[in-house]
Amino acid sequence: MSAIKNLSLKNLFPTFLLLIFFSCEQKKEIPVKAGLSNEITFIGFSKVGGKGGNYKTVKITKDSIKLEQGSTATQKHQQWASSINNEDWKNLTSSFDTATLDKIKSSESIQAQDGMDETFQIKTSKKSHVYVNSYNDSIHYKQFEKFKSQLDKILPKEYK
Template identity: 85%
Template structure:
């Protein structure tokens, strides 16, 4: 004896199950973005601050823009400049850095208290953020910062060098 006594229900139920079966799709795998699995530079900041005149120079670089501010607090002069960054310039600038050695670079103490100038680098990658103050004492790893500064001088206008 059948559990379903009504003939309409006997026809409707298997049809309903077939419709559900055919309407279910397999979930497609969403590809993981390459940036999430790789480690690449997303931001570079460079600044020189201090000295007797209260001088400052700050440069912020992303994949699509560069911003520069410089001036002196004593003379109350302030200049700004901004521009877009081409993919070639971005590659040129970021190729200066060796991502495998970023964790090994050593900073030194600030010298602003003795009217010195602090040189600071900020490098953000997709996985980590790094800040280095006066790392020019690290003779082994500082070469990549020197290379970055020389590449940066090629991009900046003459009046901001």
């Protein structure tokens, strides 16, 4: 004697199983070029703190750059945004060695002592990295210095 008494349910159940089987197709991975496997997609840089509550934030993608800066004590706020060309993007991203991003060390915040915290955020196609006051990492900080000098070449004088 069958566990399923209705004939239409007997036919529906195997059909349902076949649909599930064929819909669970494995996704094929698209091969990634070796040079682009860990490509930088976003760079963020900020300096926040100090006695006046100063801040400067720069957000950079492949096609744009946005900057905000000001002071909470004086209620001063400025913004600037622009498109970015491929050459500038390459100069900025070439500052970083993606193979060493996991090795960079951060330090403690110094905002509590009225200091300015310097923060970098670097997003790659694989991972996101955030560094606070990494200037104490003398081995790897050179790439941040190179980035800041490249950034100064792009920013207007009033925002440096």
